[in-house]
Amino acid sequence: MLPLELDLRTPKRTLIEFKEITIRVLNHLPNVLTGFKVKNNYKLHISNSAGLTKSLRPINQILFIYKPDDFSTKFDELFLLLPTLKANGSSCTTRELFLIDSVLYTIQQAIGCGFDLLSTPNSSRKHVGNRFEELIKSVFNEIKISNKRQVLSIPYFTDEGNKVYKCENDLILSPFDKVKSSNSHLDIDEIVVSVKTTSKDRMGKMFIDKILLEKFVSHNQKVIGIFLNDVQRKKDDNISFTLVSNLFMVYTQFLTELEGVYYLDPPPNALIPPFNKHMAPFSRLVAIDIWKILSS
Structure with a gap:
C-alpha cells in the first residue's frame, strides 16, 4: 500500500478509489488531531506534533462524516442511488439529497485535511483541486452522462x-x-x-x-x-x-x-x-x- 501522502497525490479514476482514500484519512485523523474550536457549525481542527502545530481547513460538522464505518455505509447508499437519478431524481427525498452532498463533501474535505496534515499548502493546492475535478467527473460517470x-x-x-x-x-x-x-x-x-x-x-x-x-x-x-x-x-x-x-x-x-x-x-x-x-x-x-x- 502506498504511503498516505503519496496516495493522496495519486489521481483517482472511480468513486470506489475515492472511497478507499477517504477511509484511510478518516482512520488517520483521530491519531493526529489534538483539538478544535467551533465557529458557525464549522470545526477548526488543529494537530500538535513534535512542537509543530498544523491547522486544518474549516470542516462543516453537519455535512462531514467523521466515523469510517458510518462513511462506508453512507457511501454504499450513495453508490446505489446515483444510477437511479435520471429516472427518479425529481422524487429524491430530503435525506437522499443530503446524502449526496454529505458523502461527496466528506470525500473532498478528507482529502484536503490529509494534505493539510501531511504536506505544505503550496505543494498540495494543485493536487486538492485535481482530486476535486476527478471526483466530480467520477460522479457524472456513475450517472451515465x-x-x-x-x-x-x-x-x-x-x-x-x-x-x-x-x-x-x-x-x-x-x-x-x-x-x-x-x-x-x-x-x-x-x-x-x-x-x-x-x-x-x-x-x-x-x-x-x-x-x-x-x-x-x-x-x-x-x-x-x-x-x-x-x-x-x-x-x-x-x-x-x-x-x-x-x-x-x-x-x-x-x-x-x-x-x-x-x-x-x-x-x-x-x-x-x-x-x-x-x-x-x-x-x-x-x-x-x-x-x-x-x-x-
Missing part, C-alpha cells in the same frame, strides 16, 4: 502574426453517447463546466469565459460552475465566507447569465433570495437540474 476535459483553441491576430489562446474547460457534459465538442468547436447542446474548490478569485472568469466562448463559436453556450465551498480560516479561531455575492449579481445582470452555480457546501448567501435563483446545492444539480439543462 458523457463527459471529457476539453481545451478550446481560439485563434487571434497580432502584429507578430497569428496566435492561439488556449481556453481550458474543466469538463464538457453531453446529452449524447460521446462528447461532440472539440478543440475548435463547442456543441450547442453540451455544457461547459468550471470545477473549482472555491469561487474566490475565480467567479468572474466564468462569466468572461462564457462571453468569450459564445463570441468564438457564434451561438449561445450553456455554462455552469461547480464549487466545493466558499469558506476559509480567519486567524486561529474564526472563519470568513469568500463568496462576493453582490458582485455575482452585477456580473449576472450586466455581463451574462450562467445556467447555474452549485456547491457541495453552499455559503449562507447562496441559499437566500435573490442568489438562490442562481445557486443551489450540488445534489440539486445531479438529481434535477442537469437533466433539464441537457435537454433544453
